[in-house]
Structures are given as C-alpha cells and as structure tokens.
Amino acid sequence: MCQLLGMNCNTPTDISFSFEGFRRRAGVTDKHSDGFGIAFFEGKGVRIFRDNQPAAFSPLGDVVKNYRIKSFNVIAHIRQATQGAVNIENTHPFIREIWGENWVFAHNGTVEDLEICPNNHYQPIGTTDSERAFCCMAAELKKRFSEKPTERELFNAVVDISEEIATKGVFNFILSNGEWMIARCATKLHYVTRKHPFSKVFREDDVVIDFSQYTTEQDKVTIITTQPLTKNEEWIEMKNGGYVFFKDGDKVFEIVGTLPPCKAHV
Template sequence: MCQLLGMNCNTPTDIVFSFEGFRRRAGLTDCHSDGFGIAFFEGRGVRIFRDNHAASQSPIADCVKQYNIKSLNVIAHIRKATQGGVTIENTHPFIREIWGQNWVFAHNGNLKELPDMSESFCQPIGSTDSEAAFCYMAEYLKNRFRRKPSEIEIFEAIQDITKELSQKGTFNFILSNGEWMIAHCSTNLHYLTRKAPFGKAHRIDDDGVIDFNDYAKDGDKVTIITTFPLTKDEPWVKMEHGGFVFFKEGDKIAEVVGVAKEMEDDGTLGNRAAA
C-alpha cells in the first residue's frame, strides 16, 4: 500500500512542486505514513534521502524543499507497509548496480510467493517483497545480458521479467538508471509531460499553485509519473493494466498500451478504496 512519484526531463529540474503535494499523502490527505524515500540521479551518482517516519512530518523530507536539488531523473515513494517492518532498510527506493550503473526502483503493490533467491548473487537487505522483486529482476537482467545491451533490449527484457513477477500479485513500479525511466502499471499509474506552451497548475492535495512560465524555458520537457494525479487542471494520462512506458529526456520513447480492467483493492489503494 504505497504511492509512487517519478520525474524524467531533458534539463536539470527540481521536483519541489510535485513532491510537496505528494508528501501530504503520507498521513494528511492519505494514509501512506510508514516511511518515505526519494532518489536524485546526479551524474553517475545517486543522492538518496530516506526516513521510516511519515514524509508529511519528516525533517528529512523538508530537505528536498530547502536544498532545491535539480536532476534529470528522480524517483520518490511513500509507504504503507504490507510486508516488512517500518524500518529504514524497508523504505523505497532501492538501489542496485547493474552493468556498472546505479539502478533505482520503487514499487507499489503486494507480491506473494516470490521465487527462491537463496543462492542468488543479488540479495535483499530488508524484508519487503518489493526489494526481493528488484533483486530478482537485477539477477535476471545480468544473467540474460553479460554486457549492457541496447535500450530497446532492456525495455523488452524488463517486460518479460515483469510479466513473470506480475503473476505473483500487484506490481506497479518506476525504474531508472539515470539515463531513462521505465514505468509499469498493474492497477494505478498516471503520467504527464509538461512542455511549451507552459501554464499554471493547481495541486490537488493543498492550495499550492505554480506558473511554469516563471521557471521553464522553451524546449524544456518534464515528465511526471505518479500513482494518482497531483494537479487538478493538467491532462494526466491514465495507464491501464499491463501497460509499460519508456521515457528519456522527457520524451516518451516507447509504450506498451495496457488493457482496461476492473481492479479489486488488494490493500494498495489507501483512502482511495473508499472513494
């Protein structure tokens, strides 16, 4: 029971406007208050902030606004625990090395009876199904390709392993290696690309408003991916069950369109289940 937030863009951008609305869903406008994390790619490195307390109240979450970090790829997560205790090691996003790069992953859902990984090189540190699934994915990719393959081969391989893991339960996720961002939808995921002509946006979770004309330049492209829309007046695209999207430099490079499907709440919807 979690929510996801990702940003992929073609110029270093801060995520403050989106994150300030998103973090309110951690105990104020929704119930995802069992920890949070946010990862910023900076060159080949990754700067990660985590806390096992609610993002809405966390001084660590305040740092995101205070430091105004700019990045081409950002992944954030607010947690409502379904598996694993409320501890730092169980907060998302998770990070692993694949082909000499940092890969960052965050998951919303609930997976059961994952394959045995006792003899795998890539081992989870915490006790979540999410981290175990990411480790299984990383192991699969490294075994399938000894060297870094093309982006389209990566996208196809991620589709293959995702279809296997999705049989175990709900598997919404956002994944990035700092060059691109991939998202998969099992139940709920939305995206939006901001580009010229820019306008105003009003946040759903509070009264926050921004005029992107004050910050963006012609040619800027910023894609936001999130579990549920963050603003009232922008053209969010709802992904369907089994859908994948591949973004690079703010552009949608590839997409596998999912299938509309009525979903039962498996404990991942939070307050939306009663809406």
C-alpha cells in the same frame, strides 16, 4: 498500499512542487505514513534520502524541500507497510549496481512467493516483497546480458521479466538508471508531460505555480505518479499491464496494456 512518484526530464529540474504535494499524502491528506524515500540522480551518482517517519513531517522531507536539488531523474515513494517492518532497510526506493550503473526501484502493491536462491547475484537486504522482486529482476537481467544491452532490448527484457513477476500479485513500479525511466501499471499509475507552452498549474491543495516563469521552450518534464497531483492538467491513466519508457521527458517505448485497472486492488 504505497504511492509512487517519478520525474524524467531533458533539463535538470527541481521536483519540489510535485514532491510537496506528494508528501502531504504521507500523514496529512492520506495515511501513507510508514516512511518515505526519494532518490535524485546526479550524473551516474545518486543521492537517496530515506526516513521511517511520515514524509509530511520528516526533517529529511524538509531538507529535500529546502535544498532544491535539480535532477534529470527522480524516484520517490511513500510507504504504507504491508510486508516488512517500518525501518530503513525496508524503505523504498531500493538501489543496486547493474553493469556499472545505479538502478533505483520503487514498488506499489504486493507480490507473493517470489523465490530467490542463495546464489542469486542480488540478495534482498530487508524483508519486503518489493526488494525481493527488484532483486529477481536485476539478477535475471544480469543473467540475460553480461553487458549493458540496447535500450530496446532492455525494455523488452524488463517487460518480459515483469510479466512473470506480475503473475504473483500487484506490480506497479517505477525504475530508473539515471538515463531513462520505466513505469509499469498494475492497478493505478498516471503520468503527464509538461512542455511548451507552459502555464499555471494548480496542485490539489490549491498551491499554484506558473511553470512559464521557470522554463525554456525546449524543456520537457514528465511526472509519473500513483494519483494525479494537479487539478488542471490532463493526466494519462495507464492500464493494467501497461509500460512506458521515458527518456529526456519523451515517451520512447510504450505497451498500452490490455486490461482496465483492477480497482479491487487499489
């Protein structure tokens, strides 16, 4: 399986603290070593860094660390390949243009037997089930809405389409268009919202940061990730079939999910 990391904020935020903890799992503390990718939204544009080396040791991981890009929305993924070779085209996050926006998607799990007809609006470039699922979702959205719908309509449609895809396997994902971030849990996904009063936070490798030194009272930063990254924060564990829609660091829509996470798939 792979691991996911997402950040949605109301102020441009440096994800280095979380990403540095996250990427240790790709080769140091865990085995998600089949490449990594990270996408930073900057306005409507996106910077994406991908490598087929383990994130923990990748020179591009160091670039991300050193360059300290501030962003409202970031999606990262460390891969443990189950389907598709270890190469750039199979490296998450995947990106497509929908209604004149960049949409970025990363997936954890395996969904089998998704059919994509040759005339589908979006075609997979690589050979992963994940990109195939994203293309299915993107094409179905474009079919349902010729122009960008409201956020509520969009969330409902993403849920509807995802429930169909989720019948084919394990479908944890994080999705963003640079304005909002949607996460779906099948087996394992957690989130935490950091806001005033900010305090010291201890990462799992005991690196500590005092967020009160870097924030204002108005700041809100939500981090979504497969497995909690810090030891002294109250991470919320999502349930199977649960969805959250974050904007400006706030949870705007939610479907709690009815089933407990299916540990067998973790």
